[in-house]
Amino acid sequence: xxxxxxxxxxxxxxxxxxxxxxxxxxxxxxxxxxxxxxxxxxxxxxxxxxxxxxxxxxxxxxxxxxxxxxxxxxxxxxxxxxxxxxxxxxxxxxxxxxxxxxxxxxxxxxxxxxxxxxxxxxxxxxxxxxxxxxxxxxxxxxxxxxxxxxxxxxxxxxxxxxxxxxxxxxxxxxxxxxxxxxxxxxxxxxxxxxxxxxxxxxxxxxxxxxxxxxxxxxxxxxxxxxxxxxxxxxxxxxxxxxxxxxxxxxxxxxxxxxxxxxxxxxxxxxxxxxxxxxxxxxxxxxxxxxxxxxxxxxxxxxxxxxxxxxxxxxxxxxxxxxxxxxxxxxxxxxxxxxxxxxxxxxxxxxxxxxxxxxxxxxxxxxxxxxxxxxxxxxxxxxxxxxxxxxxxxxxxxxxxxxxxxxxxxxxxxxxxxxxxxxxxxxxxxxxxxxxxxxxxxxxxxxxxxxxxxxxxxxxxxxxxxxxxxxxxxxxxxxxxxxxxxxxxxxxxxxxxxxxxxxxxxxxxxxxxxxxxxxxxxxxxxxxxxxxxxxxxxxxxxxxxxxxxxxxxxxxxxxxxxxxxxxxxxxxxxxxxxxxxxxxxxxxxxxxxxxxxxxxxxxxx
Numbered sequence: 001x002x003x004x005x006x007x008x009x010x011x012x013x014x015x016x017x018x019x020x021x022x023x024x025x026x027x028x029x030x031x032x033x034x035x036x037x038x039x040x041x042x043x044x045x046x047x048x049x050x051x052x053x054x055x056x057x058x059x060x061x062x063x064x065x066x067x068x069x070x071x072x073x074x075x076x077x078x079x080x081x082x083x084x085x086x087x088x089x090x091x092x093x094x095x096x097x098x099x100x101x102x103x104x105x106x107x108x109x110x111x112x113x114x115x116x117x118x119x120x121x122x123x124x125x126x127x128x129x130x131x132x133x134x135x136x137x138x139x140x141x142x143x144x145x146x147x148x149x150x151x152x153x154x155x156x157x158x159x160x161x162x163x164x165x166x167x168x169x170x171x172x173x174x175x176x177x178x179x180x181x182x183x184x185x186x187x188x189x190x191x192x193x194x195x196x197x198x199x200x201x202x203x204x205x206x207x208x209x210x211x212x213x214x215x216x217x218x219x220x221x222x223x224x225x226x227x228x229x230x231x232x233x234x235x236x237x238x239x240x241x242x243x244x245x246x247x248x249x250x251x252x253x254x255x256x257x258x259x260x261x262x263x264x265x266x267x268x269x270x271x272x273x274x275x276x277x278x279x280x281x282x283x284x285x286x287x288x289x290x291x292x293x294x295x296x297x298x299x300x301x302x303x304x305x306x307x308x309x310x311x312x313x314x315x316x317x318x319x320x321x322x323x324x325x326x327x328x329x330x331x332x333x334x335x336x337x338x339x340x341x342x343x344x345x346x347x348x349x350x351x352x353x354x355x356x357x358x359x360x361x362x363x364x365x366x367x368x369x370x371x372x373x374x375x376x377x378x379x380x381x382x383x384x385x386x387x388x389x390x391x392x393x394x395x396x397x398x399x400x401x402x403x404x405x406x407x408x409x410x411x412x413x414x415x416x417x418x419x420x421x422x423x424x425x426x427x428x429x430x431x432x433x434x435x436x437x438x439x440x441x442x443x444x445x446x447x448x449x450x451x452x453x454x455x456x457x458x459x460x461x462x463x464x465x466x467x468x469x470x471x472x473x474x475x476x477x478x479x480x481x482x483x484x485x486x487x488x489x490x491x492x493x494x495x496x497x498x499x500x501x502x503x504x505x506x507x508x509x510x511x512x513x514x515x516x517x518x519x520x521x522x523x524x525x526x527x528x529x530x531x532x533x534x535x536x537x538x539x540x541x542x543x544x545x546x547x548x549x550x551x552x553x554x555x556x557x558x559x560x561x562x563x564x565x566x567x568x569x570x571x572x573x574x575x576x577x578x579x580x581x582x583x584x585x586x587x588x589x590x591x592x593x594x595x596x597x598x599x600x601x602x603x604x
Contacts, residue, residue: 009326013319014312021311029300037296041267041289045255048221048269048282055212055223056271056280059205063276066112066180066198067158072105073117074184074196083119083126083194084186087134095134102128113177114199116168120148121193129199130171142166151181151195158182160276161197162227163236168197176202176236205234220288224281233278246281265289329364377569424461427454435485442570445511445518446478452488452509459495465504467495472510477518480600483570486563490522490594493559498526498591508589519576519597526591528581537561537579563596571598 073079078101086094106115106128115128118137125137139148146165161167161179170177177199183192209223225233230247232238245261251270258265264286272279409425434451449471456469469491491507499505506525511518529537540561560579567575576597582590 010316010319010323013322014316017315017319018308018312021308021315025304025307025311029304032303033296033300036299037293040292040296041256044284044292045267045269048255048267048284049271051212052223052269052271052280052282055209055282056273056276056278058208058212059225059278059280060273060275062111062200062208063158063160063180066200067182069106069112070158070180070182070196070198073102074182076101076105080186083117084121087119087124087126088122090134098126099128099132111200111204112198113201113204114169114171114197116197116199118168118195118197119193120195125169127169127171137169143168147179147181147197148195151183152192154183155192156183160227160233160278162231162233163202164232167199168195170199178202178205178233202234202236209234220285222283222285224283225278226281227278246283251281259286262286325360329360332364380565380569420461424458427457430454431458437484442481443484444478445480445482448482448484448487449473449511451485452491455488456491456507463499463505466501467499467505468507470506470508472508472512474512477511477513477600480518482518482598483566486567486596487520487522489559489563490596494522494524494526494592498524498528500526506589513600516600517576517597518600519595521593521595523582523589523593524591525589528591529579534579534581541577560594567596567598574599 079098082094082098082101087098102115106112110129112129114130117126117128118124119126123137123139125133125135127133143166147161147168150161151159159181161181163176163178167177167179168181178201180198180200182196184194184196185192205225213221213223223234224238224243224246226243226247227233230243232243242261245259246268249257249268251268255267255269256265257268266286267284267289268281270279270281409421431451431454434447434454453471459467460469487509491509494507495505498507503525508521508523510521510523513519537560541564564577567577576595578593578595580593582593
């Protein structure tokens with residue numbers, strides 16, 4: 001149970017920081033997931049756009065080749081003469097020259113599937129490629145509407161005929177074919193009288209597309225090509241519903257679409273070619289997007305688990321390191337005894353780092369030493385208080401007997417009309433009563449001054465004009481709390497050691513306020529301290545230790561030391577105590593000068 005209590009702080013630290021790390025890592029994982037996945041989508045979209053453009057450019061290149069091939073054929077006078085004049089003669093030599101001229105233009109390794117030339121005036125067709133024929137040609141309605149009329153409308157410009165629109169002639173049925181057609185005439189600026197068609201199998205276009213899709217690591221992408229009229233060029237067998245859906249998408253402003261046909265999200269990019277007037281559309285299916293989303297999700301989960309476990313481990317180690325000094329401090333406090341205070345060496349505590357907790361441990365040891373000094377100060381102060389009371393009691397008779405006796409003397413003096421004796425008895429009674437009170441409770445500066453004035457009045461009565469006292473008191477300091485018996489013993493010391501029959505003894509008592517402190521200065525015009533006596537007193541004060549025993553109080557050098565010590569205990573070393581000799585002409589008081597003082601605020 002004790003171990004559980006000692007480790008509770010460590011568990012609380014570990015648990016608290018683990019909760020913080022848990023939510024922080026979750027937040028970071030979520031941010032990473034969405035950021036990484038968003039970057040993936042952006043990169044994939046950029047690559048898809050580029051790939052769609054690449055496919056479109058390659059198709060444009062192939063289309064340009066076929067377009068140039070058609071132009072070269074139509075610019076050949078021998079070929080045009082054969083088609084419109086010599087073909088109908090069925091001359092073997094002319095037929096051979098015609099094919100020879102075509103091979104000279106196309107080469108023997110031509111890239112197209114079939115070349116067809118139709119003479120609309122004669123309704124004949126010349127085939128070249130998979131088949132080599134010259135024969136009559138019957139124009140069907142489908143061919144007329146889907147091929148001949150659109151081609152003639154362009155007046156010699158090329159047109160791409162998608163597979164679903166048919167072709168002029170197909171050597172093999174059911175083979176999807178893409179045709180590049182152009183109308184031509186026998187002579188420039190004459191009426192168009194023929195159509196040339198170069199055919200490419202859809203399989204060739206599919207190979208070109210698949211070679212480019214390999215760059216996307218076979219992510220299941222699909223390519224859709226359609227012309228300006230939304231007729232499918234590739235693939236030719238796409239369902240009309242899907243074709244209508246994809247051709248309706250605005251891929252210029254958006255790339256992420258949720259398919260209304262499959263209820264799945266797709267990335268769709270496109271590129272339009274003004275050369276072929278076709279749009280190449282690249283479609284990334286939802287399965288590939290989901291696959292990559294799960295990939296990034298797995299990374300985030302792995303990052304969360306690893307990081308959380310690592311931080312919990314580090315937190316536990318740090319918590320153990322933090323709580324170890326606290327546990328050590330707790331054990332030291334629990335085992336502390338009064339007679340063991342300050343016995344430990346706080347500079348050699350355990351711990352390999354200098355941190356706040358080690359500072360706390362060392363501060364606790366320093367606190368022990370200060371506590372020891374404070375206890376010693378209290379004991380010393382109490383001892384001095386008892387000594388002061390004993391001094392007052394030992395110097396006098398029983399207080400009640402003495403008060404009663406002084407009262408009787410005062411009454412007798414009044415009965416005999418001796419007012420001076422009566423006044424002296426009253427002042428002496430007040431002084432005795434002030435001295436015998438508990439001096440540990442302190443007094444006010446006004447009461448201390450009153451006590452001193454009672455004493456100086458008695459001295460004046462005794463010595464008459466041989467002694468003069470000058471008081472300069474700041475009455476604003478009347479209620480300031482001070483230790484008892486700090487002024488009158490100094491004045492008494494001046495009277496005792498500075499009075500001389502050949503001169504009037506002058507003593508000045510000045511009390512003032514400066515910098516939030518009170519000050520009292522007592523001066524006389526005596527001979528002052530001898531250098532030897534002044535050195536002895538200062539050495540005693542310098543060697544003063546409140547923890548040591550001191551001689552009983554007396555109004556001499558040790559009496560001054562006693563006042564110094566009580567000021568030190570009362571004000572916690574924040575006080576003033578100065579001894580010096582003042583020689584004329586500094587002032588009329590050329591003897592001893594003693595200055596004492598303390599803070600107005602006792603708490604400082």
